[in-house]
Amino acid sequence: MTNNLENIKTRFAPSPTGPMHIGGVRTVLFNYLYSHKAGGSFILRIEDTDTERSKKEWEHMLIKSLKWLGFDWSEGPEIVKGQESLFDSADYTVRYKGENGPYRQSERKDVYRNYLQQMLDNGHAYHCFCTKEEVEAQKSYLMSIGESPVYKGSCRNLTKEQVEENLKAGKRSVIRFRTPENQKIVFDDMIKGRIEFDSSIMGDFVIAKDLENALFNFTCAIDDHEMGITHVIRGEDHVSNTPKQILLLNSFGFKKPTYGHMPLILGQGKKKLSKRDAETSLDEYRKEGYLPEAIINFVAFLGWNPGTDKELYSMDELLNDFSIEKIQKSGAIFNADKLDWLNGLYIRKKQIGELTTLCIPYLIESGILKKETDISYLSVETDEIVTLSQIERAIRLYQERLKKLSEITDFIDFVFKKELDYEKSLLVWKSMTDEELIASLELSQGLVSSLDDDFEEESLQNMFFKEAEAMPNKGNLLWPFRVALTGKQSSAGPFEVARLLGKEKCLRRLESAIKKLKYS
RNA sequence: GGCCCUAUCGUCUAACGGUUAGGACACCAGAUUUUCAAUCUGGUAAUCAGGGUUCGAUUCCCUGUAGGGUCACCA
Numbered sequence: 348m349t350n351n352l353e354n355i356k357t358r359f360a361p362s363p364t365g366p367m368h369i370g371g372v373r374t375v376l377f378n379y380l381y382s383h384k385a386g387g388s389f390i391l392r393i394e395d396t397d398t399e400r401s402k403k404e405w406e407h408m409l410i411k412s413l414k415w416l417g418f419d420w421s422e423g424p425e426i427v428k429g430q431e432s433l434f435d436s437a438d439y440t441v442r443y444k445g446e447n448g449p450y451r452q453s454e455r456k457d458v459y460r461n462y463l464q465q466m467l468d469n470g471h472a473y474h475c476f477c478t479k480e481e482v483e484a485q486k487s488y489l490m491s492i493g494e495s496p497v498y499k500g501s502c503r504n505l506t507k508e509q510v511e512e513n514l515k516a517g518k519r520s521v522i523r524f525r526t527p528e529n530q531k532i533v534f535d536d537m538i539k540g541r542i543e544f545d546s547s548i549m550g551d552f553v554i555a556k557d558l559e560n561a562l563f564n565f566t567c568a569i570d571d572h573e574m575g576i577t578h579v580i581r582g583e584d585h586v587s588n589t590p591k592q593i594l595l596l597n598s599f600g601f602k603k604p605t606y607g608h609m610p611l612i613l614g615q616g617k618k619k620l621s622k623r624d625a626e627t628s629l630d631e632y633r634k635e636g637y638l639p640e641a642i643i644n645f646v647a648f649l650g651w652n653p654g655t656d657k658e659l660y661s662m663d664e665l666l667n668d669f670s671i672e673k674i675q676k677s678g679a680i681f682n683a684d685k686l687d688w689l690n691g692l693y694i695r696k697k698q699i700g701e702l703t704t705l706c707i708p709y710l711i712e713s714g715i716l717k718k719e720t721d722i723s724y725l726s727v728e729t730d731e732i733v734t735l736s737q738i739e740r741a742i743r744l745y746q747e748r749l750k751k752l753s754e755i756t757d758f759i760d761f762v763f764k765k766e767l768d769y770e771k772s773l774l775v776w777k778s779m780t781d782e783e784l785i786a787s788l789e790l791s792q793g794l795v796s797s798l799d800d801d802f803e804e805e806s807l808q809n810m811f812f813k814e815a816e817a818m819p820n821k822g823n824l825l826w827p828f829r830v831a832l833t834g835k836q837s838s839a840g841p842f843e844v845a846r847l848l849g850k851e852k853c854l855r856r857l858e859s860a861i862k863k864l865k866y867s
Numbered sequence: 868g869g870c871c872c873u874a875u876c877g878u879c880u881a882a883c884g885g886u887u888a889g890g891a892c893a894c895c896a897g898a899u900u901u902u903c904a905a906u907c908u909g910g911u912a913a914u915c916a917g918g919g920u921u922c923g924a925u926u927c928c929c930u931g932u933a934g935g936g937u938c939a940c941c942a
Contacts, residue, residue, distance in 0.1 A: 361942090362941085394942065396941090396942080475940095479940070483939095489869090490938085493868055493869065494868085495938075496868090497938080519940090520940095521940050522940095539872065542872080543871090545870080548869070549938080550938095555940085560940085562939090564942090566942095583936060583937095584937070585942090586871060586936070586937075587870080587936075587937045608872090610873075610935080610936095611935070613934090613935075618935085650880095652880060656881085656889085656890050658879095658890085658891060658892095675879090677872085678873075678934085680878060682878050682879060682893085684893055685879070685892045686892095691904095746905095815901080821900095823901085826902070829901065829902070835902085837904075840900090841901070
């Protein structure tokens with residue numbers, strides 16, 4: 348028995364001409380959510396018909412980005428070798444899963460040739476011998492008189508014999524679709540509602556360079572049909588391609604999928620999103636230390652909301668609450684501040700062990716630490732062994748201050764330094780004189796050295812507070828102490844830091860602060 | 868220029884035709900604090916304009932304005 352609950356199938360069909368874009372993330376997300384929510388499937392197809400711009404490296408990165416974000420697909424390419432490396436195509440192999448492959452359009456030429464030939468045979472398509480220049484000139488003329496700039500050449504009416512002759516003479520040609528005249532194309536967009544087009548505004552568009560090289564609108568329409576796609580969710584930039592694809596599908600008598608066009612993600616002033624506004628490449632975000640869960644949550648809310656006050660969503664929760672009706676009709680400006688806030692929030696929620704694992708690559712890359720064994724590292728400056736748990740303790744102090752993982756290096760570099768490099772004036776709290784500062788630091792020295800077995804935060808605090816409260820301002824003791832230990836304008840609290848550094852290091856740093864005051 | 872689409876705080880957005888137009892980020896102030904964060908409390912801030920329809924429009928309709936998309940032998 349059939350029912351009206353069709354088996355929903357969506358796809359993400361990127362072309363591997365660059366890194367994953369933030370807008371692409373949203374396209375995958377919504378396709379993924381829409382199908383999974385309905386218990387359907389989601390597939391990945393690589394649209395690499397543009398051989399000039401398509402690169403295997405980009406495809407590799409695209410797939411890895413999708414994995415990193417937490418997506419999976421029931422059909423499409425899957426990396427079987429080269430999972431580890433970041434941008435290494437040499438050692439990269441892919442395997443297809445699914446019954447409707449191959450899933451790279453560059454490997455589907457047989458399919459396209461077949462359909463193309465059919466169209467040529469039944470007259471739905473024809474060879475056009477006009478040159479690019481002729482078509483261009485015609486286009487600008489039509490625009491100048493206020494008409495739709497469409498192909499109005501004469502090749503549409505060439506006889507079979509004329510075509511044969513031209514072909515035989517080796518004249519360059521393309522294959523155009525014979526667009527039916529004065530036909531209304533109507534489709535009900537899941538997001539935008541009913542959209543109507545008149546076929547006269549698109550003219551006879553090119554569907555293939557030749558039998559071997561089909562073009563986007565054609566391959567897309569054919570593959571959506573061949574692969575059983577029921578719902579096409581994509582960016583708004585595709586609305587004007589939709590009537591073309593529908594016409595193509597119609598010419599074969601194929602059923603059209605349901606379309607949904609999402610508004611674009613915009614930059615400042617509702618202009619096209621550019622480098623000025625934010626990084627556009629997902630990989631940049633990964634490198635800077637944004638967490639996939641933050642990016643997913645952020646992107647989901649760019650143009651969608653659950654209609655409640657809930658704003659924190661995991662993928663599972665999105666799967667639960669997502670509904671396409673709640674997608675916004677107008678474009679949303681990318682708000683980097685909100686992403687940072689969300690990312691900080693997810694960082695704060697992380698288990699410290701996991702956060703440490705995520706942060707270590709940044710510490711290594713910045714040259715602060717070197718890997719020694721699985722659980723120990725080497726401080727590059729001091730040559731000391733640093734254990735994983737020591738690093739973990741340092742990171743814990745800064746967990747709530749972190750907005751991106753990459754910031755960790757500037758926060759905790761002081762822990763692993765031999766000498767701190769800071770201006771003498773940084774030691775000054777309010778308007779303390781050098782003499783007062785020296786006295787303050789010497790007092791700290793005394794306090795620190797008086798503690799032996801009990802070098803803990805609480806005992807340090809008790810001890811220091813007892814002295815500090817006797818002063819006009821607690822900062823007189825605590826500020827110079829903290830600066831001496833960290834060399835920084837701002838940092839975690841002095842007792843946490845002291846405990847982290849240990850007694851010996853504290854004393855050494857206090858000593859060098861005093862020297863700095865005395866001899867410079 | 869033709870065609871298509873859109874319009875609520877600075878930003879993302881909520882509001883069966885009836886709300887003191889709500890929330891979040893950002894911002895400002897206060898609390899906390901040795902600093903910076905985090906946290907808590909409070910605050911500033913919006914229905915593009917003009918016409919209709921209606922007892923009553925943010926909401927429906929029209930016009931204007933502004934913005935976006937597209938018009939490839941790219942996808």
